[in-house]
Each structure stands twice: as structure tokens, then as C-alpha cells.
Amino acid sequence: MAQTQATIELIFPSQLGYEKIAREAIGTLARNMGFDPTRVEDLRTALSEACINAIEHGNQRQTQRRIHITCTISRNRLVLVISDEGLRFHPSQEIETATIEQKLAGLASARGMGLMLIEQLVDECGFLPSRPGQGNRFRLAMYNPPRRHGSATA
């Protein structure tokens, strides 16, 4: 499996709970690519957080809106792009400037904790530039072997 590049797509409703199904599907892919179990768990957690953001924020929990995951895998890299329908755009600037201490102290919005967590779990992550007619597109990547805490690239 995964000798050359391949793309898998998963589309599901904006309803909490479905991120668990996505987590199973993508977890299986990562395991079959040979990622070690701890990293598969990290990826599963990061993906859940990203999906929850897309469901709650981008699609405002409107169940008829879809979440679209595109997973591109090659020999040593797995890239996920989680797209929503962009009913609300993600205020990523605000999230990047607040620290977790500020959030915990109630000095900044408690939202965005998920993104902080994702950053700790994967090799690369960040929002992709918006295109007309598209919603938020959040990209995360994991390498095997790892490239921990690489800069977020688009």
C-alpha cells in the first residue's frame, strides 16, 4: 500500500461524532503506511480537533453542510486538507497571538485551543490561502520519520 502517491477523499456531515469515523479511516491509512502507534494516535487526535473546528466554526454545525477531507499519501508523508464551507472564516491571526496561559487565565478567547494542540502533534500545520467560493482549508502533514515542529507551510 502507498508505494506511490495516492489520494483518498472523505466527505461527511457537519455533525459532532462524525469526526470519530474520519479518525478511524485516516488512522488505518497511517498505520498501513508504517507510522508507529504513538504517532498514529497523535494524528488521530489532531484530525479530530481539526474536524471539530470545521464542524463548529466553519460550518456552524449546519448538518447539511459538508466537511471534506483530502488525504494525499506518498512513501514518507501523509498530508490532510480539511475543508469546510466557510460560513465563518477562521480568525487565525487572533489564535496565533494568544498564548495558552492567556487563554487559561481568561484573558483571551478559549477558542483555538484545538489549533495549539494540533501544532504539538503533527509536523506541519496551518490554514491554506482561501480561494473564491471555498471555505476554510486547514492543512496538516506528518512525515515518517518525523520532522517535529517544522514551520507551518501552505
Next chain:
Amino acid sequence: MSNPQYMAPSGDEERVIELHLPSRLGYEKVAMDTASAMAKRMGFSHDRVDSLRTAVSEAVTNAIEHGNQHDSAMKVVVVFTGSDDGLIVDVADQGRKILDQTITERTPDIHQVLHSDDKGGWGIWLIKELMDEVQFSVAPSGGNKLRMVIHLDR
């Protein structure tokens, strides 16, 4: 974001998951884990979830091997539609090879199969044994479409 190929009937809750896989053996595992995550969430018993996993595995493997002739550029599209009555799983290929309809009706003869070079023919029989309803049709893509239904016991 591309439009989903399958539009669910409008309702209060849209329980449709769409999965696009490359035609390469191994990827059926992703469909199996997606199916079991959804079925567990819907309340199917372990035995039924196991039956569903086997049926999905056979259907996707058939689509990869026969329908798409192992051409990894061709997609297998799996659509899971949940309702209060059960789960519908549609598996569509791009139809490089159209399924011989007589295969869908016969029960393989074990003696004959053991003595022939072609050891196939058991997948469809097995799917029909495991699932509550099975239908064969032509997919909108022009390929083969297999629909299987598993009912929730109430």
C-alpha cells in the same frame, strides 16, 4: 471543494459519508474501518459489524480487482447512508470491466471452483449471505454499483 456525487434526500439529519479510494489493494481496509465506525455509532452488534466489515472488504476488493482492473488512477467510491432502519453501503467503480450479471445469481460449486484456475466467484455469494439486501446496478459513472443494506434489529 468538489460536489459530492451522491445527494442524500433532505431530512433533519444527513447521515451520509462518502469515501473515494484509489484502486489499489490495501485501501479496502480504510473502507472497512469507516464502515465499522459508522455501524458501531448506529448501534449494530459486534457480530453484525463483523459481517459488514467482511462484506465491505469483498465489495471494495471486487471493485479494485475486477471493475477497475487494478488501475490505481481509477477511483472506488463508497457511500454510507445511515437511517433509523439500518445502513446502506453503495460501492461504485469506474467500470473497466462490467460485471457479468450471471455471477450475481449463482452459488459457486466448491468442487468446480477447486478444480478451476479461477478461484474467484465467492465474494458476491459471501456478500449476499452476510447482508440483508444486495442489488447490482450501473453507477452514474458508467461503472458497476453494488448496493448492500444491513438492517438494525429493533
